Amino acid sequence: MPEQLIFGMEVFLNGLMAGVLYALVALGFVLIFKASGIFNYAQGVMALFAALTLVGIMEGQVPFSHLINAVFGTEVHHFGWHVPALAAIFLTMVVMILMAWIVNKLIFRHLVNQEPIILFMATIGLAYFLEGFGDMMWGSDIKKLDVGLPQGINGWIDEKTFNIFDYGFFIDNLDIVATVVAALLVVALVIFAQYSKQGRAMRAVADDHQAALSVGISLSFIWVMVWSLAGFVALVAGIVWGTKSGVQFSLSLIALKALPVLMLGGFTSIPGAIVGGLIIGVGEKVFEFAIGAPYLGGATEIWFAYVLALVFLVFRPQGLFGEKIIERV
Amino acid sequence: MFYREAGDFKTTYTEDSQTFPIKFDRYRYYAVLLFAFAVVPFIINDYWVNAVFLPFLIYAIAAIGLNILVGYCGQVSLGTGGFMAVGAYAVYKLMTTFPEVSIFLHVILAGGITAGVGVLFGLPSLRIKGFYLAVATLAAQFFLVWLFNRVPWFYNYSASGQISAPERTVFGVPVTGAETAPWAAYLFCLVFLTASAFIARNLTRGMAGRKWMAIRDMDIAAEIIGVNPLKAKLSAFAVSSFFVGISGALFFAIYLGAVEVGEAFGINKSFLVLFMVIIGGLGSIFGSFAGAAFLVLLPVLLKNTLVGGLGWPTDLAAHLEFIIVGAMIIIFLIAEPHGLAQLWRVAKEKLRLWPFPH
Known part of the structure; x- marks a missing residue:
């Protein structure tokens, strides 16, 4: 087999793995959009915030220590204990649920019946707020996150592919874990939405707010639940991304990458988020490998996803799996 | 009173319909x-010009431009940073290629070039709407910044990859480069801002503006009553990008002097200008001024009180700025979705009747 093709296959596989991570973030978007019609720009920052909180709790950091030190002239930084990963994840989840409740109570209750674009802007404001809040609470330095996920090259794949092609593929263990986690998450979400009582209620709300209200579904409960779910997805995404590249500001930028994923897949479809994520992940890696790096000077990954989504939308404005857009005067 | x-x-129609x-x-x-x-040119000093006046004037032009697109025509764009970069690089190339031509013309031409690029990226708006369009304009943002980073022709093959403005004069007074007097830079930007506001105001209350607003309110209905969506949307993109391009050119040539594209015209710039438009008021020229003033003054004020007054570290003040800007946006959207301009309008209504409201 020619070398280029083997390299291409490796790039393809790595693209698939990257795509899974995009899909993880995109999932959170779809959940909230389906249930409340809010396009939650803050999803990426929520992932950042969740990861920051997780690290902070695990390391036993004092929240707002920077602020406290600046105001009172003290020198507190750590409580001096370490919390085990599982307990910290649980505590972070509690924080995310609390956040979901506050967000709904303080923001979106007051914005019911506003235009979608106003809601979108509000989530941008929320993203800014959370970004500043997270940094103020836990400090803005780059943190290492280690909850015990395996990392490094997968020896088994390396060995197997070396036997077949005389060239070992480099696949990160973490990516494999992420893929498994994403798959489990999707299955769990689908089962939850299809078969549980709350899941049914959620789909009813997504279908028609007023009709759902009239059969006795509590809108505010469903919304808090959906935001908590999105917080959970954000936490998972934050753990995976944070383990991969450290917990830092750029984590919130993956939210921007999730947007073209959503556009490709359609805003309302959970399978769409997965397929869109895979297409974008593979597309940008392969494009960079085949055209970007040799001919265009590299770093095409920055814009490829957006241009791909743009070109795609011109031909199919509702995305791959989106519901057909019907407009009436 | x-x-x-x-x-x-009022005895004539002209008088009756004045601004x-x-x-x-x-x-x-x-x-x-x-x-x-x-008055201002005689009393300002270097600090005031660089910290407050120049950013305000330049962002106000950008906000007017974006307001035409988002507020009047309803096409949400997140590509403002990219279009500002087009203006900056266009004026740079023009300044270095035709050094004998007045910089005045260069800035206007840079606006024209940006308008062309804007129309190009506005083409998808005919098929895509709402969020989808907002995300599609991100393609413009990232692609343009990447382009200016990667193609050496745009930065004249300079080793650092930066562009820096050579000295140019207007009526013998330098307005770019290190020798620029604060008042000269201020006046140069002020002329452009005044002209932009004048043009924008008169465009938006004329035929073009009414077509844009019809498209904004409902594009299908607008099409039925005879507004050509192709022309209306693309003209909004062109006019908007023209102003944004001018502001980008001024931002580079007058304000910063030297620019690294990813840093100066990144995605954050797009959001900043969008926030100005939202906080100021969608669909209002005055709102663009108010929003720009608000978001330029807020960080200066916070920095002065927190860092200068209370002695806090600068990074803490920066975090607090994020929190406050975010909270302000949410509060404005909840309390007054029409922004500062609406508050101003309400205040004026009240004032007209004051002190006898009945």
Whole structure:
């Protein structure tokens, strides 16, 4: 087999793995959009915030220590204990649920019946707020996150592919874990939405707010639940991304990458988020490998996803799996 | 009291449809113009120009541009940073290629070039709407910044990859480069801002503006009553990008002097200008001014009180700025979705009746 093709296959596989991570973030978007019609720009920052909180709790950091030190002239930084990963994840989840409740109570209750674009802007404001809040609470330095996920090259794949092609593929263990986690998450979400009582209620709300209200579904409960779910997805995404590249500001930028994923897949479809994520992940890696790096000077990954989504939308404005857009005067 | 239209009789249609129908408003407008042109240049110093006035003037132009697109035509764009970069690089290439031509023309031409690029990226708006369009304009943002980073022709093959403005003069007075006097830079930007606001105001209340607003309110209905969506949307993109391009050119040539594209025209710039438009008020020229002033002054104020007054570290002040800007946006959207401009309008209504509201 020619070398280029083997390299291409490796790039393809790595693209698939990257795509899974995009899909993880995109999932959170779809959940909230389906249930409340809010396009939650803050999803990426929520992932950042969740990861920051997780690290902070695990390391036993004092929240707002920077602020406290600046105001009172003290020198507190750590409580001096370490919390085990599982307990910290649980505590972070509690924080995310609390956040979901506050967000709904303080923001979106007051914005019911506003235009979608106003809601979108509000989530941008929320993203800014959370970004500043997270940094103020836990400090803005780059943190290492280690909850015990395996990392490094997968020896088994390396060995197997070396036997077949005389060239070992480099696949990160973490990516494999992420893929498994994403798959489990999707299955769990689908089962939850299809078969549980709350899941049914959620789909009813997504279908028609007023009709759902009239059969006795509590809108505010469903919304808090959906935001908590999105917080959970954000936490998972934050753990995976944070383990991969450290917990830092750029984590919130993956939210921007999730947007073209959503556009490709359609805003309302959970399978769409997965397929869109895979297409974008593979597309940008392969494009960079085949055209970007040799001919265009590299770093095409920055814009490829957006241009791909743009070109795609011109031909199919509702995305791959989106519901057909019907407009009436 | 004095703020009312009583006794101010209009006898012609021109008088009746002027921008400032109330005498007090009109005189105040002239007074502000006079103050800005004839008084401020004599009293400002370097700090005020660089920290407050130049950013305000330049962002106000960008906000006017974006307001035409988002507020008047309803096409949400997140590509403002990219279009500002087009203006900056266009003016740089023009300045270095045709050094003998006045920089005045260069800035206007840079606006024209940006308008062309804007139309190109506006083409998808004919098929895509709402969020989808907002995300599609991100393609413009990332692609353009990447382009200016990667193609050496744009930065004249300079080793650092930066562009820096050579010295250019207007009537013998340098307006770019290190020798620029604060008042010269200020006046140069002020001229552009005044012209932009004048043009924008008159475009938006004429035929073009009405077509844009019809498209904004409902594009299918607008099409049925005879507005050509192709022309209306693309003209909004062109006019908007023209102003944004001018502001980008000024931002580079007058304000910063040297620019690294990813840093100066990144995605954050797009959001910043969008916030100005939202906080100021969608669909209002005055709102663009108010929003720009607000978001330029807020960080300066926070920095002065927190870092200068309380002695906090700068990074803490920066975090607090994020929190406050975010909270402000949410509060504005909840309390007054129409922004500062609406508050101003309400205040004026109240003032007209004051002190006898019944």
